[in-house]
Amino acid sequence: MGTFPWKHRIGMASSMKKRQDTTIIDIARLAGVSKSTVSRVLTDAPNISKDARERVLEVVRQTGFRPNHLARSLRSGNTGIVGLVIPDIANPFWADVARGAQDAASDKGTSILIFSSDWDPDREARHFRALLQARVDGAIINPVRDSLEDIADFGIPLVLIGSSAGRFADLPSVGSNIEQGVAIGLDHANTLGLGLPALIVGDAERSARLRFVAAVKAEISLRGSATDNLIVEDGHYTVEGGRAAMERILASSSKPTFIFAANDLMALGAMQAVREAGLRCPEDISILGFDGIPAGEVSAPGLTTVAKPSRQLGAHAFNLLTEKRQTAEHLTLPCTLIERGSVRTAPPLSCAI
Amino acid sequence: MGTFPWKHRIGMASSMKKRQDTTIIDIARLAGVSKSTVSRVLTDAPNISKDARERVLEVVRQTGFRPNHLARSLRSGNTGIVGLVIPDIANPFWADVARGAQDAASDKGTSILIFSSDWDPDREARHFRALLQARVDGAIINPVRDSLEDIADFGIPLVLIGSSAGRFADLPSVGSNIEQGVAIGLDHANTLGLGLPALIVGDAERSARLRFVAAVKAEISLRGSATDNLIVEDGHYTVEGGRAAMERILASSSKPTFIFAANDLMALGAMQAVREAGLRCPEDISILGFDGIPAGEVSAPGLTTVAKPSRQLGAHAFNLLTEKRQTAEHLTLPCTLIERGSVRTAPPLSCAI
DNA sequence: ATGAAAGCGCTAACAC
DNA sequence: GTGTTAGCGCTTTCAT
Numbered sequence: 001m002g003t004f005p006w007k008h009r010i011g012m013a014s015s016m017k018k019r020q021d022t023t024i025i026d027i028a029r030l031a032g033v034s035k036s037t038v039s040r041v042l043t044d045a046p047n048i049s050k051d052a053r054e055r056v057l058e059v060v061r062q063t064g065f066r067p068n069h070l071a072r073s074l075r076s077g078n079t080g081i082v083g084l085v086i087p088d089i090a091n092p093f094w095a096d097v098a099r100g101a102q103d104a105a106s107d108k109g110t111s112i113l114i115f116s117s118d119w120d121p122d123r124e125a126r127h128f129r130a131l132l133q134a135r136v137d138g139a140i141i142n143p144v145r146d147s148l149e150d151i152a153d154f155g156i157p158l159v160l161i162g163s164s165a166g167r168f169a170d171l172p173s174v175g176s177n178i179e180q181g182v183a184i185g186l187d188h189a190n191t192l193g194l195g196l197p198a199l200i201v202g203d204a205e206r207s208a209r210l211r212f213v214a215a216v217k218a219e220i221s222l223r224g225s226a227t228d229n230l231i232v233e234d235g236h237y238t239v240e241g242g243r244a245a246m247e248r249i250l251a252s253s254s255k256p257t258f259i260f261a262a263n264d265l266m267a268l269g270a271m272q273a274v275r276e277a278g279l280r281c282p283e284d285i286s287i288l289g290f291d292g293i294p295a296g297e298v299s300a301p302g303l304t305t306v307a308k309p310s311r312q313l314g315a316h317a318f319n320l321l322t323e324k325r326q327t328a329e330h331l332t333l334p335c336t337l338i339e340r341g342s343v344r345t346a347p348p349l350s351c352a353i
Numbered sequence: 354m355g356t357f358p359w360k361h362r363i364g365m366a367s368s369m370k371k372r373q374d375t376t377i378i379d380i381a382r383l384a385g386v387s388k389s390t391v392s393r394v395l396t397d398a399p400n401i402s403k404d405a406r407e408r409v410l411e412v413v414r415q416t417g418f419r420p421n422h423l424a425r426s427l428r429s430g431n432t433g434i435v436g437l438v439i440p441d442i443a444n445p446f447w448a449d450v451a452r453g454a455q456d457a458a459s460d461k462g463t464s465i466l467i468f469s470s471d472w473d474p475d476r477e478a479r480h481f482r483a484l485l486q487a488r489v490d491g492a493i494i495n496p497v498r499d500s501l502e503d504i505a506d507f508g509i510p511l512v513l514i515g516s517s518a519g520r521f522a523d524l525p526s527v528g529s530n531i532e533q534g535v536a537i538g539l540d541h542a543n544t545l546g547l548g549l550p551a552l553i554v555g556d557a558e559r560s561a562r563l564r565f566v567a568a569v570k571a572e573i574s575l576r577g578s579a580t581d582n583l584i585v586e587d588g589h590y591t592v593e594g595g596r597a598a599m600e601r602i603l604a605s606s607s608k609p610t611f612i613f614a615a616n617d618l619m620a621l622g623a624m625q626a627v628r629e630a631g632l633r634c635p636e637d638i639s640i641l642g643f644d645g646i647p648a649g650e651v652s653a654p655g656l657t658t659v660a661k662p663s664r665q666l667g668a669h670a671f672n673l674l675t676e677k678r679q680t681a682e683h684l685t686l687p688c689t690l691i692e693r694g695s696v697r698t699a700p701p702l703s704c705a706i
Numbered sequence: 707a708t709g710a711a712a713g714c715g716c717t718a719a720c721a722c
Numbered sequence: 723g724t725g726t727t728a729g730c731g732c733t734t735t736c737a738t
Binding site for chain 2: 066067068069070071073074079080081088089090092095096098099102103106109111112113114115116123126129130132133134135239268269271272275294295297298299300
């Protein structure tokens with residue numbers, strides 16, 4: 001429990017307003033009313049005479065009084081704080097999700113406690129505990145694993161976020177529509193006559209991988225092609241992993257000309273590998289990403305990708321948290337295609353529409 | 354004030370442990386001691402019999418009891434929460450700073466309330482208020498403007514972070530060493546015989562710009578060159594701005610072969626502009642960035658840049674906050690050079706060592 | 707419409 | 723060493 005014995009107090013500056021040791025009682029005395037009246041004014045309670053309200057408000061203004069949120073929370077039961085547990089705030093996709101949640105929360109006067117789990121169940125558990133003790137009003141979490149036994153009876157409103165979120169029928173969730181995203185990506189590729197993609201995917205333990213691969217296979221089957229010998233390489237969701245995966249693909253006997261990566265970081269890594277191998281993107285190999293992170297704008301060529309609505313994801317998650325619903329709602333937001341330069345746009349002669 | 358009337362409570366799952374309505378009193382009764390004893394055990398106070406301690410601990414374990422942090426905070430005066438106000442959590446540099454602070458805080462059992470100010474004084478002010486009301490134990494802030502009148506008498510421990518942080522003598526601060534960073538960048542360039550740089554910088558209102566330009570001029574003077582007709586273009590710290598600035602430079606009569614951008618985003622934008630103009634980087638134009646964001650790894654060519662120790666910045670800021678010092682300490686962390694491919698490495702014949 | 711009083715769950719004097 | 727007693731600053735009945 002970090003303690004802060006050193007209360008840095010400098011200046012006193014211009015206004016000379018005292019440190020916040022003023023309480024509701026002082027206000028009451030100054031305004032010539034009881035502390036209940038002050039409380040009522042401050043909480044916008046009904047049945048307050050216009051006169052009393054104005055007197056109190058005036059004193060509050062003069063003193064610069066701000067009610068102690070802690071005391072208020074202890075009494076009323078809610079803190080005006082929600083928790084957000086994501087894999088890594090330094091990951092651009094998740095940072096954007098956090099930003100979306102933050103903005104939505106800010107609109108409602110709520111603050112956000114952010115934690116990074118690093119996909120580590122232990123860290124995740126620690127963070128859950130911290131959230132509970134902070135008595136947050138609710139939490140938005142991207143569950144590390146598929147089992148949530150520990151958090152199911154958290155006793156606070158929960159919203160799950162991310163690809164695997166929808167799997168928990170009991171809990172409200174918001175995620176992007178992977179299937180639709182894969183569909184528009186593959187649709188685009190098909191329009192350009194790109195043929196079957198080789199896949200670079202994330203870790204097998206995470207259900208996101210299964211879902212992505214399944215969606216790709218479904219989409220390919222739909223077009224009447226076989227999915228049996230689809231190339232699938234692990235890229236661990238990182239640039240380095242993507243590069244290594246691409247190197248393996250390049251070294252193999254198969255010579256795919258179209259790579260579909262399950263996230264942008266891996267796509268970018270693959271792009272580097274392609275370049276380092278002396279090949280050109282998109283002329284020799286087309287690369288399609290999945291995320292829509294800003295880094296894809298500045299690569300050369302720019303990364304064509306299926307963008308997830310990261311910010312909206314965060315915003316909707318927050319809104320879901322505040323709405324009082326009886327049934328667990330499952331929101332699925334659509335992805336959009338961002339065309340940049342990493343996919344060969346000039347279809348060959350034998351192009352099939 | 355967001356209220357959460359809907360307490361989603363599902364499952365009851367396996368453990369059937371009740372909702373946290375258990376209090377320290379229940380524990381006391383169950384353990385056959387008084388509530389003070391329980392409190393003492395829970396706060397690791399001295400003078401507790403081994404026997405009592407064990408009985409209490411056992412009951413706590415069985416009930417899964419977790420003390421109400423709110424009540425504890427109200428009484429003890431500290432919340433175990435610190436605030437972090439940065440320009441934008443979706444900005445990779447700041448996200449990394451946040452991550453550093455988060456990790457340092459996590460080690461000490463402290464949680465972090467993160468806010469994005471968007472360089473907007475109003476938003477910043479709102480966030481300050483939220484922090485105060487949440488009764489955080491302290492705050493790390495990157496001040497939007499150079500005046501801090503409002504926050505000087507915050508009454509809570511404060512640590513300033515960022516380039517302009519050191520300007521507030523009264524408040525402890527941590528920032529990266531811009532002068533040293535500029536020096537190693539320009540040193541590198543000089544070694545390669547790159548000549549005078551054209552600068553792409555941020556907005557004039559922020560002191561960071563002045564500091565950067567001043568450092569560059571100082572460094573150039575030191576080498577005996579004139580700094581009078583240094584090219585300086587605004588890039589507003591964004592990719593788009595950097596691209597536009599580069600286009601302006603390209604369109605001008607001056608034909609610099611070396612660009613030094615005050616942040617990586619602008620450097621990356623400049624790189625795009627160079628490419629779009631049909632020129633090559635680094636053969637025709639060398640580009641040096643300043644930040645060290647991951648996106649610089651995946652550009653083509655990779656961005657050579659002066660990296661700020663973003664994560665350490667956050668970590669040190671947090672540590673500064675918790676340390677009890679009497680004097681306001683000013684920490685300045687060194688930058689490091691990351692060589693990638695955007696600076697021409699083969700010096701011309703007329704190279705000066 | 708307003709005041710008095712009773713806590714929210716916990717920590718910190720103060721007794722013993 | 724342990725229990726008793728006050729509150730922390732606020733919201734919320736319950737009277738009036």
